[in-house]
Amino acid sequence: MAADRPRVLSGIQPTADSFHLGNYIGAVRQWVALQETHDAFYCVVDLHALTNGEWDADELRRRSRVAAAQLLAAGVDPDRCTLFVQSHVPEHTQLSWVLTCLTGMGEAGRMTQYKDRVARYGTDRIGVGMFTYPILQAADILVYRADQVPVGEDQRQHIELTRDLAQRFNHRFGDLLVVPEPYILKATGKILDLQDPAAKMSKSSESQAGVIDLLDEPAAIAKKVKRAVTDTDSAVRFDPDAKPGVSNLLTIFSALTGRPVAELEAAYDGKGYGALKSDLADVVVEFTTPLRERTLGWLDDPGRLDDVLAAGAAQARKVAAETLAQVYDAVGFLKPRE
Ligand code: TYM
16 A cells, blocks of 8 residues: 555445445445555445434444445455444535535535436425535545545546535645546446446336346346346347347446457347346356355454454544544644643
């Protein structure tokens, strides 16, 4: 973790019993790769998990461990990066307040995730936390002075807001914060729902029939892949506009095997969707089965898991505390006497 490497920061919510394939292919896979070349900070964002207003305390605790265990099982390596839980580093919320006071109501109100929630539930049924959520996300990133943020396409607007806030802060109080770049891979930034290829794969979708959870049973995963919605044509061709369902399957296949999409198109030329789906079902099950076993292994040893997270939090706090002290001083807070 040499200090001369560029820094990355990313986070994932512990709001489900399992991550889905979109989380992995869109984000976590890049986290694993980037820890080799970057000074990497990855967190389970449990504070963000409260923003839907309905959580169960025991469930949240369990899901936070399940989230950390899945990251470790997927290859996030505490010897190569800093892995921690957001609530263990209070500097995130402390910086968040300063940023909240620099954010316009209209600016926060333009976030599409928030607007979607309002459209779905109305403002009386969503909390203020849902409104301020992207500002906390900005604090997660800025408190580490991250250069890049590896995420899926759905987070692009939040990174834009983060950049605006960093620039605004620097303009008023001096060049303290790093303006981060999104790190979003075009090919895999948006994995689609297998039943509704017009929508992204999402844990909040009403039906989970098109969502592949990494911890699903192998038989359930195979069934979901084999039932994926395609189109009435039968040509296995990558064409996201005309053939979003098949193209999504090719994207997933390519991501999990490393085989280029063009090679897959050639291999399945004339064979039809059945062969593609059946082989992809095997590929996904071969990928998820050991991942599931490693996850359960970590969960069997919560003491070891908590040790990893404690070491990560201590490491993260060193960096976060330094940024926060400089920010607090710059904005005019009295320094507490030592
Ligand atoms: P979350 O927990 O919803 O998702 C975690 C990561 O998975 C990506 N992702 C996808 N990528 C491709 N295709 C999909 N269908 C798909 N679904 C999800 C997300 O883009 C994300 O990268 N607000 C964030 C969590 C967060 C964060 C941060 C991220 C909090 N603080 C700081 C980066 C930096 C979120 O809700 O992600």
